[in-house]
Amino acid sequence: MLLNLNRMGPGRYVLYGIGVLTALFLLLPVAFIAALSFGSSQWLQFPPPGWTLKWYAAIFNDPRWVESIWTSVKVAFTVMVLSIALGLPAAFALVRGKFPGRTLLHAFFISPMIVPVIILAIALYVFVLKFGLNGTFIAFVAAHLIVALPFSVICIVNSLEGFDESTEKAAIVCGATKAEAIFRVTLPAIRLGIFSAALFSFLASWDEVVLGIFMASPTLQTLPVRMWTTLRQDLTPVIASVSTLLIALTIVIMIITAFLRRRYAR
């Protein structure tokens, strides 16, 4: 290697320093929140005067928190399933299709990532209101599907582009029908892309707050919306423990992902 760490002499300690500072910058807020969630002070005092688990108990003793967690899971899971169900055929059309305006359509599928979320939210709000769907599960799913679908399309398009169509043809010459070739060869070959698409779709819905605020009703709130409304009323350490739970869940998901990738990447 041109830049060899061991041959850099004392200069490398500067690099070490930059690395440590960057890591601290990224991780300190997370560590801070986690510490506060176990702190006994009701006013989010730092450093915490003592340690407690009562804020965690408060989450699970409050049916509104439990309910919003459950709502979030249901919405995110439905969004994930629909995002794959729509993203997969769309990706096939975008990669394999031969029709005019294909690149334009591709750009269109990605556009929800570029349009400011607040604009999407207002437009959707008007639309949902007109059909009397505000505050419903359907509205939540539809709104989150819009922001999740680009992730799904990008992931699956990328993996499908990396998959040589000759391989599918080879399966057909071998005697497989077109459907068998796709289900037994193409889809398993691009499964990492589909898996990433599912994961990103789930997370896109799971931590979405802006659209959620517009779609929510007092009785139907996702977890981020519930956190937002709670925060506006008072600053309680319960928020810190909810945040810590969310961070823990994300870490668990990332570990599972890394594990699956290592296992199936070959």
Add this chain to the structure above:
Amino acid sequence: MSAQAPLVNIRNLVKHFGSVAAVDDVSLQVGEGEFLTFLGSSGSGKTTTLFIVAGFEDPTAGDVEIDGRSVLSVKPNERNIGMVFQRYTLFPHMTVAQNVGFPLMVRRRSKAEIDKAVKEMLDLVQLGAYAGRKPSELSGGQQQRVALARALVYKPRILLMDEPLAALDKRLREDIQQEIRRIHRELGVTILYVTHDQEEALRMSDRIAVFSHGKIAQIGSGADLYERPADAFVAGFIGNSNFLQGSVVQSQQDQVAVRLDDGTVIRGNTRHPLAANARVRLMIRPERLALAPSNDQVDQSLDVTLSDTTYLGDMLQHEVVTAWQQRITVRTNDRAAASSAGNALKLHFASTDVMVFEDGNRATA
């Protein structure tokens, strides 16, 4: 080819892509057990023809018959044809054994039967020890051998190969060429092989179809193409060749006398009758030329000057220049002919080694 009905009969095949004719009236027959190669440069229509036989492209016109029956309405997965592709097409998520067993699995064969056939095939391509590996753990050559095993495991009568060795380096390519030849001999499967490499075509095939601009320029054994090329294109495409310009003095059946631009008259052979004064091209293979001292009396000769000699081990290659400054390549193992650059020499050759073609195909040669 024997007198019995051909296994594959391609009749007046035409394929248009938009306004371009990729395949333009191709007809050929392939006998049972034959190794036939489609040879041509890219865009000559050889791969498109192969893909029509496989069923991946529908022809604009014409027909493909296998065993006397048209297969155009038969789906590619029901044609029972084996195929090896140019690119590596092993299923990445399956082991070598699962790859080879795949055609039998989709045919709903029993596990015992699949296991037995897979083992046989992996032994055939000498990869028995690799059954449990994933494709990503194999070299390119090994992957193509597994692809070959996968294409043969269901015992198809016809095997299509689309430049299967194009991505491999030369040494490996020659090893696998021999292996394909051996497998062809052992199994007696009929092979349609596409390549742009004339050496590969000559080494492997029973017959070669030379493709040019969507048409078959000539079809025949390697010796046919080399010794009796149909036109200047085939002569230039197969082997090394020297071309000279001239016009016909007189022509009688396959014998023709041609006057070169400096007035020298040379006798040669032609496959088609030629009109007097027609512009023609003469082709002579470098190894059919001999050099003699300029004062020698020889039957048919051309005065040249030696410009360069290259030592090739088994042969000497001389570059000589004619009076009108055209370079000609001579290959000989006659060390006595060695001379120093700048010397005047006589180039001589038999009239049977001079092939005369109409000058119509210059653009394609």
